[in-house]
Amino acid sequence: MERDPNSPAVELTPAAAGLLRRLRADHGPLMFHQSGGCCDGSAPMCYPAGEFRTGNADVLLADLAVEGMSESVPFWMSRSQYEVWSHTRLIVDVVEGRGSGFSLEAPEGVRFLIRSRLVDG
Template structure:
């Protein structure tokens, strides 16, 4: 699976998200994201220590933000495959098991359709993805 669509990365991060990633990596150097599609934390991007989360055989690797891999389940990818995900940060509490929990700010997924323009306002977008 390509991590770009027409040269555009499948996943990006805002400056605020990159700053929170750097903060978390001071405590947990090796982390990953998994775009949740579950019931308890909605569809939040969940941040885990890499050694404590098992990436499933059918999970799709969307790319990296700030040097951190981002995954999504195959079924959720199928629904969102035409959508670029933008990981941002807002005030609040993170998901129960996510490393942003307890920091009074949490990751949030924003999105836009590839080739369809912006679906929402995206503050301080940094196009750092690999």
């Protein structure tokens, strides 16, 4: 299935956008990376912009615009994970519970979570 070029690859729920605004106020510009690795599976990890080094093994899926923030939040995914998720629209949401200690939201008692929808082909 091919992704509809008019359909965003990644979007934010209002709850995720609100959390990003709070994290931005505390930590400065932000970025996401989703590796699909062993530690947190398919959980998107939020870092200060540039703290996670991306390379040829990663794909930039979106620059997420967040109302009230002057810069966008890049959303990166490992290329191997993208091959699995390429037929879906990713929706970044927030749920209660602890995620990874490496992701900025961990002390907040919440974690980012990916929901997905199949893209019509």
